[in-house]
Amino acid sequence: MSAEPVRVLVTGAAGQIAYSLLFGIAKGDVFGKDQPITLILLDITPMLPVLDGVVMELQDCALPLLREVIPTDKEEVAFKDLDAAILVGSMPRREGMERKDLLKANVAIFKSQGAALEKYAKKTVKVLVVGNPANTNCLIAAKSAPSIPKGNFSCLTxxxxxxxxxxxxxxxxxxxxxxxxxxxxxNHSSTQYPDVHHCKVNMAGSDLACFAAVKDDDWLKGSFISTVQQRGAAVIAARKLSSAMSAAKAICDHMRDIWSGTPEGEFVSMGVYSSSNSYGVAEDLIYSFPVHIKDKQWKIVDGLAINDFSRGKMDATAAELVEERDTAVTFLSA
Structure with a gap:
């Protein structure tokens, strides 16, 4: 273990998603079993006492890869020389809050964090935005860090x-x-489109097309889609808290694939910058696509056949993202 530690920032670090996430990062599930880690934990000033407790727990785990834990409420400390930034903290929607008010509050947060990335982080930093509305927050952060490649930004789907x-x-x-x-x-919202037209299911040693494996087209085109779209709300209704364990696992999966790549012939979903009109999606959005990842660079999987059913759902979620972006950009320049 002679490697230099990777510097990894987690924002919203006193929150429940981070509480499920930090152990996995610190024990090597994301950046590799031989890769030392420096964890930087950012949260707002009132949460610093809670953050101290999180630091104590990380220390008490006695993890061999964890070289240093830095709790802070200061962006100039948090964003310095970063290799990876996992932006979990955001303004949650409160009762009575209109969507534009939520967007306005989050534009302020992610404009500031994007500017801090621009000023303090390595230009090679990989940035994953988790805090909702994740796609548009990611776009605002990317626009606020113009010297960091747009391909270094992604959001969690x-x-x-x-x-x-x-x-x-x-x-x-x-x-x-x-x-x-x-x-x-x-979009990572209820308009997202979970698509299984290119999915394979291995059954009895053979890869079957999903529709052939499931044998229920009505379910795949109906309640399967709505179940995935509404799953977060269902978890909140049951737990009275949001999806923390599964979100943390997904963050680990996403960042591990960025760091280590995806298996040959497989692709994963992530919100990435739309710049070349892939699949007819408007440019200048963070839109979830299927991607391959190699050498820490993602590439949208090209050439997948899109039927009319899929086209309509892909266009609907893109329209929501265009509206979100256009609203957010008015706050960005304010």
Whole structure:
């Protein structure tokens, strides 16, 4: 273990997603089993006492890879020389809050954090935005850090991807590892489109098309989609808290794939910058696409056939993102 520690920032670090996330990062599940870690934990000033407790717990884990833990409420400390930034903290929607008010509050947060990335982080930093509305928050952060490549920014739709895999796996009676190449298109919101037209399910040693494996087209085009779209709300209704454990697992999956790559012939879903009109999606959005990852660079999977059913759902979620972006940009220049 002679490697230099990677410097990893987690924002909203006193929150419940971070509480489920930090142990996985610190013990090597994300950046590698031989890669030392320096963890920087950012939260707002009133949360610093809670953050001290999180630091104590990380120390008490006695993890061999964890070289240093730095709790802070200062962006100039948090964003310095970063290799990876996981931006979990955001303004949650409160009762009576209109969507534009939520966007305005989050534009202020992610404009500031993007500017801090620009000023203090390495230009090679990989930035994952988790805090909602994740796609538009990611776009604002990227626009606020113009010297960092747009390809270094992504937002989390891996939780939706994992939910879709799991639903298909349960339906077919196989482990989720035997379901590959589901796609989440678009926004991390209830307009997202979970698409299984290119999904394969391994059953009895053979890869079957998802529709052939499930044998229920009505379910795949109906309640499967709505279940994935509404899963976060269902978890909140049951737990009275949001999806923390599964979100943390998805963050680990997403960042591990950025660091280590995706298996040959498989793709994963992540919100990335739309710059070349891929699949007819408008430019200058963070939109969830199927991607391959190699050498820490993602590439949108090209050439997948899109039927009319999929086209309509992909366009609907893109329209929501265009509206979100246009609203957010008015606050960005204010």
């Amino acid at each position: 891996r939780l939706d991807h994992n939910r879709a895999r799991s639903q298909v796996a349960m339906r077919c009676g196989v482990p989720a590892t035997q379901v590959k190449n589901v796609i989440i298109w678009g």
